Amino acid sequence: MLEALGREARTEFASEMLALEPGAHLCIVYERDPAEHMAALLPLFRQGLDAGEHCIYLADDLSIHELRSALTESGIDVDKATSSGALSLWTGEQWRQPGDLDAASKASQLPDLITESQANGFKGLRLAVEMSCA
DSSP: TTTTHHHHHHHHHHHHTTTTOTTOOOOOOOSSGGGGHHHHHHHHHHHHHTOOEEEEEEEEEHHHHHHHHHHTTTTTTTHHHHHHEEEEEEHHHHHOOOSSSHHHHHHHHHHHHHHHHHHTOOOEEEEEEEEOOO
C-alpha cells in the first residue's frame, strides 16, 4: 500500500504522521505485506527516540529480526536504543493475554505503560501494535 505510493506521496504521508499531536491515535491498514507500513512508522519512531520518548513496537506479522533490520536501515541504532530501554521490541506472544481477547483489559495496560515510561525518565510513550496478534 505505502510502497505503491510514489516517493512524493510517501514523503507527504510521513510529514503528516510526524505532525500528530501528543495523545493522537492512528490506524494503518495494510493488505499483504506488513512491511508496507514501515515507511510510515520508521520516521515516527526516529522522532520519538530523538525526543527522549519510550518507543514500543509489538511485532506479530514481522519477526523481531525483520523489525530490527528495518529500524537499523532507517538509521536507528537499535542496539543502543534497546540497551538504554528507549526502544522495546515485543512479540505478539509477549503481549497476548491468555484466553479470549478482552479489549478493556488490554486498554487498561496503556496507563501503566505510560506511568512506567515516565518513571524511567522518558518524556512520552509511542506504541505501535500489529493487531494481527489480537
